[in-house]
Amino acid sequence: MRILVFGAGSLGTLVGGLLASVHDVTLVARDPHAARVSAAGLDIVGAESAHVSPAATTTETGHSAGLALVTVKSFDTAAAADALADCDVGAVLSLQNGLTEEMLASRLDAPVLAGTATYGARLVEPGRVECTGVGRVVLGALDGGPDPLAERVGKAFRDAGLDTLVATDMPRRRWEKLAVNAGINAVTALSRVENGALAGDDAGELAHRAARETARVARLERVSLPNRVAREAVDRVVEKTAANRSSMLQDVESEKQTEVDAINGAVVDIAAGHGFEVPTNRTLAALLRAWERGEGIR
Ligand SMILES: NC(=O)C1=CN([C@@H]2O[C@H](COP(=O)(O)OP(=O)(O)OC[C@H]3O[C@@H](n4cnc5c(N)ncnc54)[C@H](OP(=O)(O)O)[C@@H]3O)[C@@H](O)[C@H]2O)C=CC1
Numbered sequence: 001m002r003i004l005v006f007g008a009g010s011l012g013t014l015v016g017g018l019l020a021s022v023h024d025v026t027l028v029a030r031d032p033h034a035a036r037v038s039a040a041g042l043d044i045v046g047a048e049s050a051h052v053s054p055a056a057t058t059t060e061t062g063h064s065a066g067l068a069l070v071t072v073k074s075f076d077t078a079a080a081a082d083a084l085a086d087c088d089v090g091a092v093l094s095l096q097n098g099l100t101e102e103m104l105a106s107r108l109d110a111p112v113l114a115g116t117a118t119y120g121a122r123l124v125e126p127g128r129v130e131c132t133g134v135g136r137v138v139l140g141a142l143d144g145g146p147d148p149l150a151e152r153v154g155k156a157f158r159d160a161g162l163d164t165l166v167a168t169d170m171p172r173r174r175w176e177k178l179a180v181n182a183g184i185n186a187v188t189a190l191s192r193v194e195n196g197a198l199a200g201d202d203a204g205e206l207a208h209r210a211a212r213e214t215a216r217v218a219r220l221e222r223v224s225l226p227n228r229v230a231r232e233a234v235d236r237v238v239e240k241t242a243a244n245r246s247s248m249l250q251d252v253e254s255e256k257q258t259e260v261d262a263i264n265g266a267v268v269d270i271a272a273g274h275g276f277e278v279p280t281n282r283t284l285a286a287l288l289r290a291w292e293r294g295e296g297i298r
């Protein structure tokens with residue numbers, strides 16, 4: 001399969017690099033990373049290890065591919081969609097955190113699949129990506145149900161050795177992941193603690209509250225996600241990733257823009273569309289945005 005990875009930073013470089021062992025992969029990335037991969041190939045180190053030679057470029061438009069993987073941060077999704085609109089792609093799959101697929105679907109003619117990834121990735125230096133944890137890619141139809149395109153993409157991922165599940169319940173999975181991120185990411189970023197510190201703590205109760213609100217909004221969107229399931233998902237992730245510094249905490253520590261708009265901000269906006277108030281998510285989003293506007297982003 002010819003695969004275009006749009007936004008090859010940490011996750012896109014890892015997944016694109018793993019796919020490049022059997023597929024024709026092009027990474028759309030920034031220099032000097034793109035130049036380094038073009039000249040000397042890509043080293044994957046850590047929990048996975050390989051040396052692969054995908055194509056790499058900073059050119060955003062004019063590509064042709066069977067699949068475009070979107071791995072920019074959520075706040076770059078609109079720009080990625082505009083660039084992909086000037087490419088010839090058969091399908092689009094987002095592996096981003098936050099609800100970004102709707103924006104891709106509204107701007108692109110190609111079918112958009114929903115995806116989540118629990119692989120951990122870190123771009124160590126140009127041309128070198130570390131797999132910090134082997135996880136799983138889950139993908140499927142945005143509206144749920146069986147989908148032959150998702151099956152083809154899932155097979156392409158599995159052929160390259162990626163642990164991949166093709167799911168028929170992506171709406172529920174996306175909202176459950178959103179509930180986890182709305183709770184854990186925002187609370188750990190604001191309190192500057194690793195995920196495990198939320199266990200049995202008042203801050204953990206705040207994360208539960210944000211997750212429960214998210215589940216309520218999911219149900220308003222006709223997605224079946226009981227409060228208990230969202231709360232238990234938070235507890236499970238806190239336990240399994242106790243030593244992690246969440247991606248939002250890492251953004252705050254690096255003084256970079258966070259994905260708050262596509263996580264807590266999306267919960268607030270979608271709730272408002274139903275005339276429903278989500279005070280915990282609204283407060284978390286307001287505090288993170290205040291940090292971003294203030295001394296936050298470098
Ligand atoms: N890293 C991880 O382990 C995981 C990440 N995720 C999710 O995946 C998404 C990506 O995360 P991550 O890989 O960590 O983020 P990164 O910032 O490392 O990667 C995104 C990359 O896309 C680049 N980019 C943005 N716009 C363009 C463009 N127009 N042309 C070329 N390159 C572009 C960025 O460059 P620049 O910064 O210069 O704009 C950056 O290098 C997020 O939604 C994250 O939540 C999910 C699971 C795990």
Ligand SMILES: CC(C)(CO)C(=O)C(=O)O
Nearest residue numbers: 184237241244245246247
């Ligand atoms: C699951 C979790 C919370 C793991 O840290 C995550 O997705 C993130 O950090 O963005």
